[in-house]
Amino acid sequence: MMASLIGRIRGLDAYPKVNEDFYSRTLSGGFITLASSIVMLLLFVSELRLYLHAVTETKLVVDTSRAERLRINFDVTFPALPCSIVSLDAMDISGEQHLDVRHDIIKKRIDSLGNVIETRADTIGSPKIDRPLQKHGGRLEHNETYCGSCFGAEASDDDCCNNCEEVREAYSKKGWALSNPDMIDQCKREGFLQKIKDEEGEGCNIYGFLDVNKVAGNFHFAPGKSFQQSNSHVHDLLSFQKDSFNLTHKINRLAYGDFFPGVVNPLDGAEWTQHTSNAMYQYFLKVVPTVFTDIGGHSIQSNQFSVTEHVRGAELSRLQALPGVFFFYDLSPIKVGISFPSDVYRDACFLLALPHQCIFTVSGIVDSFVFHGHRAIKKKMELGKFT
Numbered sequence: 001m002m003a004s005l006i007g008r009i010r011g012l013d014a015y016p017k018v019n020e021d022f023y024s025r026t027l028s029g030g031f032i033t034l035a036s037s038i039v040m041l042l043l044f045v046s047e048l049r050l051y052l053h054a055v056t057e058t059k060l061v062v063d064t065s066r067a068e069r070l071r072i073n074f075d076v077t078f079p080a081l082p083c084s085i086v087s088l089d090a091m092d093i094s095g096e097q098h099l100d101v102r103h104d105i106i107k108k109r110i111d112s113l114g115n116v117i118e119t120r121a122d123t124i125g126s127p128k129i130d131r132p133l134q135k136h137g138g139r140l141e142h143n144e145t146y147c148g149s150c151f152g153a154e155a156s157d158d159d160c161c162n163n164c165e166e167v168r169e170a171y172s173k174k175g176w177a178l179s180n181p182d183m184i185d186q187c188k189r190e191g192f193l194q195k196i197k198d199e200e201g202e203g204c205n206i207y208g209f210l211d212v213n214k215v216a217g218n219f220h221f222a223p224g225k226s227f228q229q230s231n232s233h234v235h236d237l238l239s240f241q242k243d244s245f246n247l248t249h250k251i252n253r254l255a256y257g258d259f260f261p262g263v264v265n266p267l268d269g270a271e272w273t274q275h276t277s278n279a280m281y282q283y284f285l286k287v288v289p290t291v292f293t294d295i296g297g298h299s300i301q302s303n304q305f306s307v308t309e310h311v312r313g314a315e316l317s318r319l320q321a322l323p324g325v326f327f328f329y330d331l332s333p334i335k336v337g338i339s340f341p342s343d344v345y346r347d348a349c350f351l352l353a354l355p356h357q358c359i360f361t362v363s364g365i366v367d368s369f370v371f372h373g374h375r376a377i378k379k380k381m382e383l384g385k386f387t
């Protein structure tokens with residue numbers, strides 16, 4: 001009873017097994033397997049290529065996101081502007097000056113051949129050097145003659161100390177020690193001017209990022225503003241001051257946000273050489289928020305931008321405009337979504353699987369034909385021999 005039931009169930013087996021002793025591997029079967037494997041590999045590669053170059057889908061929607069931040073990555077080289085002079089300022093439409101937001105800026109001093117002399121972390125904003133401090137407490141005005149304070153060491157009321165050395169002398173005459181020259185306006189200025197003198201003829205590479213409000217704004221690289229205001233008649237302290245600056249620059253990289261496949265940053269590699277004595281270089285950028293979604297559904301929030309540029313050269317009046325390299329950016333209200341059409345993935349799977357199944361089947365058929373053909377010939381030959 002039990003045995004016959006088992007027998008019947010065994011009769012249902014759709015996969016009748018062949019005793020391993022009857023397996024026979026043939027040379028022709030080997031060739032067919034090899035050939036079909038190569039065809040499969042070629043097909044796989046071509047399908048994969050097709051799949052990887054699948055068209056992307058672009059969608060335009062109104063950007064309704066709020067209160068986001070904008071990250072500006074930059075890397076700019078000024079071959080003829082020393083690091084201690086060049087400064088970076090950023091401000092936006094709200095009037096907010098980005099002097100103390102999250103930022104990370106590195107300045108690299110480079111010599112005329114482009115070799116790096118020194119790398120230092122820096123902060124955003126103009127170098128802090130003001131006009132000389134007058135004895136009466138105010139800053140030097142255009143129509144005044146300079147008379148600096150001796151910080152308590154004056155011999156008489158109309159004594160002036162017009163440089164660091166004179167303050168030192170006045171102190172030593174009194175028998176006082178000048179313990180902290182950094183507190184003395186004259187010494188501070190001279191130290192700074194010495195630094196500028198030391199770096200004369202050098203260039204500067206500035207890179208890092210700015211993290212700003214997502215509103216229109218601008219950032220600019222400019223020779224320290226205070227030099228613009230200072231007066232030429234303040235002889236010895238400002239003898240290193242220049243009227244003209246060479247704003248020749250190269251933008252190695254400027255990106256609004258993270259990298260995503262297919263992004264083109266039009267200013268990467270842009271170069272400009274100044275031939276006039278002064279110039280104001282302006283870039284006007286339209287930033288387009290972009291969301292890139294990859295095949296796995298992973299999305300990257302970033303931006304693209306378009307740019308137009310303008311240069312104001314020789315006609316630039318020193319009092320009217322600041323020489324510098326300005327980037328004015330504005331945000332597009334339209335957001336671009338780049339994604340792969342969702343059915344591409346399914347299609348790709350289908351396309352990748354189908355040819356392989358076909359080849360397996362076809363090669364199986366071919367193999368059995370060849371094998372049976374062989375056997376039939378063999379049999380015939382055997383029969384011919386023995387009858």
Ligand SMILES: *[C@@H]1O[C@H](CO)[C@@H](O)[C@H](O)[C@H]1NC(C)=O
Nearest residue numbers: 138140141142143144145146
């Ligand atoms: C310098 O000019 C300012 C106005 O520009 C004036 O108020 C001041 O009194 C003048 N100082 C001297 C010493 O003439």
Ligand SMILES: *[C@@H]1O[C@H](CO)[C@@H](O)[C@H](O)[C@H]1NC(C)=O
Nearest residue numbers: 079080246248273274275276
């Ligand atoms: C500014 O510097 C660049 C590069 O060093 C140089 O080619 C150019 O002639 C300079 N321009 C002026 C006006 O000196």
